[in-house]
Amino acid sequence: MTKSDRQISERTKSEAKTTAILSGAMKEFLQNGYAGTSMDKVAKSARVSKATVYSHFGDKENLFNAVMxxxxxxxxxxxxxxxxxxxxxxxxxxxxxxxxxxxxxxxxxxxxxxxxxxxxxxxxxxxxxxxxxxxxxxxxxxxxxxxxxxxxxxxxxxxxxxxxxxxxxxxxxxxxxxxxxxxxxxxxxxxxxxxxxxxxxxxxxx
Amino acid sequence: MTKSDRQISERTKSEAKTTAILSGAMKEFLQNGYAGTSMDKVAKSARVSKATVYSHFGDKENLFNAVMxxxxxxxxxxxxxxxxxxxxxxxxxxxxxxxxxxxxxxxxxxxxxxxxxxxxxxxxxxxxxxxxxxxxxxxxxxxxxxxxxxxxxxxxxxxxxxxxxxxxxxxxxxxxxxxxxxxxxxxxxxxxxxxxxxxxxxxxxx
DNA sequence: GTCTATAGATCGATAGAC
DNA sequence: GTCTATCGATCTATAGAC
Known part of the structure; x- marks a missing residue:
C-alpha cells in the first residue's frame, strides 16, 4: 500500500464517518428537536465518539444546520x-x-x-x-x-x-x-x- | 390580625405566586420550547425560587401542561x-x-x-x-x-x-x-x- | 482522525432552615 | 410556603494519547 493509497483509504473512512454522523444526527434531531438532542445521543446513534462529531462539525448548532x-x-x-x-x-x-x-x-x-x-x-x-x-x-x-x-x-x-x-x-x-x-x-x-x-x-x- | 386573616393573607400570597409562576413559565416556554426552557429560567422569570416552582407544580412536565x-x-x-x-x-x-x-x-x-x-x-x-x-x-x-x-x-x-x-x-x-x-x-x-x-x-x- | 477521559457549566429535583 | 444550598446526572466542548 503506497502512501497515496493510505491517504485515499483514510479519506474514505473519514467521509464514511461524516455520513454516519449526519445520518445519526438526522434521526435524533427529527425525533427530539434541537434542544432535546444531546451530542452524546448523536455520537451513540452514529457509532462514533463525541470528539469525532465535534472534529467534523465544530459545534452543535453547525451540525443541526448541516442536517437540516x-x-x-x-x-x-x-x-x-x-x-x-x-x-x-x-x-x-x-x-x-x-x-x-x-x-x-x-x-x-x-x-x-x-x-x-x-x-x-x-x-x-x-x-x-x-x-x-x-x-x-x-x-x-x-x-x-x-x-x-x-x-x-x-x-x-x-x-x-x-x-x-x-x-x-x-x-x-x-x-x-x-x-x-x-x-x-x-x-x-x-x-x-x-x-x-x-x-x-x-x-x-x- | 386574627388567625384566619393570616390564613387568607397567606393563601392570597401563595395564589399570587402561582400566577407569577404560570406567567413566567408561559413566557419562557413560548419563547424556548419545552426542552429549551430550564426551571431556573422559569424561577427567575417569575421572581421566585426554584423550590417554590416545584412546590407549586411538582415537576417540569406538569408545569408545561398547566401552562399549555x-x-x-x-x-x-x-x-x-x-x-x-x-x-x-x-x-x-x-x-x-x-x-x-x-x-x-x-x-x-x-x-x-x-x-x-x-x-x-x-x-x-x-x-x-x-x-x-x-x-x-x-x-x-x-x-x-x-x-x-x-x-x-x-x-x-x-x-x-x-x-x-x-x-x-x-x-x-x-x-x-x-x-x-x-x-x-x-x-x-x-x-x-x-x-x-x-x-x-x-x-x-x- | 479517532479515541478515552475529563473539565466546567447547567440541568431537574430535593433537603433543611425559617 | 418560601427560601438557600446542594446533590447527582447530564450538558457542550476540549485536552491529550495513539
Whole structure:
C-alpha cells in the first residue's frame, strides 16, 4: 500500500464517518428537536465518539444546520421531480385531483416528512434562516410549479392563479397537519378524498 | 390580625405566586420550547425560587401542561366569542370575506399566537395529548362554528360544507404560517386580501 | 482522525432552615 | 410556603494519547 493509497483509504473512512454522523444526527434531531438532542445521543446513534462529531462539525448548532440543509435539499429534489409528469391528460379537473391525491398520499403516511415539518415550524423562531431556506427551496418552487400549471390552462378562467395556489397548498398542508401531526384523525375525522373533490370542484367550477 | 386573616393573607400570597409562576413559565416556554426552557429560567422569570416552582407544580412536565392548558382555554374563549356576531348582513359573500379578514388581522400581527402554534406543532410529537387538547378545544369548535354558518346558508349550494370549511381554515392557517411564522413575507410576498377574495369568490361563485 | 477521559457549566429535583 | 444550598446526572466542548 503506497502512501497515496493510505491517504485515499483514510479519506474514505473519514467521509464514511461524516455520513454516519449526519445520518445519526438526522434521526435524533427529527425525533427530539434541537434542544432535546444531546451530542452524546448523536455520537451513540452514529457509532462514533463525541470528539469525532465535534472534529467534523465544530459545534452543535453547525451540525443541526448541516442536517437540516441536507433535508431541505432532499425535499427540493422531490418537488422538482413533480415538474416532468405534466401528463398528456387534457382535463384539468382530472389532472388537479390526480396531483393532489398523489401529494396527499406522499405526505399522509410519511412520518419522517411530518417530523421534518414539525422541526421546521417548531424551530422557526430560534432558527429563522432555516425556515427561510425551507421557503426558498421547498415552498417557493412548489408554488411556482403549481402556478405555472394553473396559468397554462386559461380554460380554468382563474382571476388570480397565485392566490388560488395558496388555497390549494393551504388546504393540503392543513389537512395533513390536523389529521396526522396534531393527532386529530379520531377527533375531527374526514376523508381526504372529500377535501380533494371539494377543492377541485371549487377551482374547476368557479 | 386574627388567625384566619393570616390564613387568607397567606393563601392570597401563595395564589399570587402561582400566577407569577404560570406567567413566567408561559413566557419562557413560548419563547424556548419545552426542552429549551430550564426551571431556573422559569424561577427567575417569575421572581421566585426554584423550590417554590416545584412546590407549586411538582415537576417540569406538569408545569408545561398547566401552562399549555391555560393557553388552550384562552384560545377556546376567543373562538367562542366569534359565535355571536352573526351579523344582520344577509349577503354571504360579504359575511365570509368579513369573517376571514377579521380572523387574519387577529392572527397576522399576533406574535404570541404564532408562538403558541409553534409550540403546539413543535411539541406534538412528544406531547400528543397537548395536541389533542388543541384539536378538541380550538380547532374543532372553530370548524363547527364555520360549518354551522355554511349550512345555514343553502343559497351557497355547497355540496360538502364540512370539507369546504377545511379549505377555508387551511388557506388562512397556511397563509399566516408561510408569511409570518416561517418568515416568507419577503420571499413569496402576497397580499392577504387577494387570498381572501379568491377564496370567497371560489366559495360563493361555485 | 479517532479515541478515552475529563473539565466546567447547567440541568431537574430535593433537603433543611425559617 | 418560601427560601438557600446542594446533590447527582447530564450538558457542550476540549485536552491529550495513539
Amino acid at each position: 440543509q441536507d433535508l431541505v435539499k432532499d425535499k427540493f429534489q422531490q418537488v422538482m421531480s413533480l415538474e416532468k409528469p405534466q401528463s398528456l391528460e387534457q382535463d384539468p379537473q382530472v389532472v388537479l385531483s390526480g396531483m393532489m391525491t398523489k401529494m396527499l398520499a406522499n405526505i399522509q403516511n410519511n412520518r419522517s416528512f411530518q417530523d421534518f415539518m414539525r422541526i421546521i415550524i417548531g424551530e422557526s423562531g430560534r432558527f429563522p434562516e432555516l425556515a427561510k431556506a425551507y421557503v426558498n427551496n421547498v415552498a417557493k418552487p412548489t408554488i411556482e410549479i403549481l402556478t405555472k400549471y394553473l396559468k397554462s390552462h386559461p380554460a380554468l378562467e382563474l382571476a388570480d392563479p397565485e392566490a388560488t395556489v395558496r388555497v390549494m397548498m393551504g388546504t393540503m398542508v392543513y389537512f395533513v397537519m390536523l389529521q396526522e401531526m396534531l393527532h386529530g384523525k379520531d377527533i375531527v375525522p374526514l376523508e381526504g378524498d372529500r377535501v380533494i373533490k371539494t377543492l377541485t370542484d371549487l377551482i374547476t367550477e368557479g | 392548558q391555560d393557553l388552550v382555554k384562552d384560545k377556546f374563549q376567543q373562538v367562542m366569542s366569534l359565535e355571536k356576531p352573526q351579523s344582520l348582513e344577509q349577503d354571504p359573500q360579504v359575511v365570509l370575506s368579513g369573517m376571514m379578514t377579521k380572523m387574519l388581522a387577529n392572527i397576522q400581527n399576533n406574535r404570541s399566537f404564532q408562538d403558541f402554534m409553534r409550540i403546539i406543532i413543535g411539541e406534538s410529537g412528544r406531547f400528543p395529548e397537548l395536541a389533542k387538547a388543541y384539536v378538541n378545544n380550538v380547532a374543532k369548535p372553530t370548524i363547527e362554528i364555520l360549518t354551522k354558518y355554511l349550512k345555514s346558508h343553502p343559497a351557497l349550494e355547497l355540496a360538502d360544507p364540512e370539507a369546504t370549511v377545511r379549505v377555508m381554515m387551511g388557506t388562512m392557517v397556511y397563509f399566516v404560517m408561510l408569511q409570518e411564522m416561517l418568515h416568507g413575507k419577503d420571499i413569496v410576498p402576497l397580499e392577504g386580501d387577494r387570498v381572501i377574495k379568491t377564496l370567497t369568490d371560489l366559495i360563493t361563485e361555485g
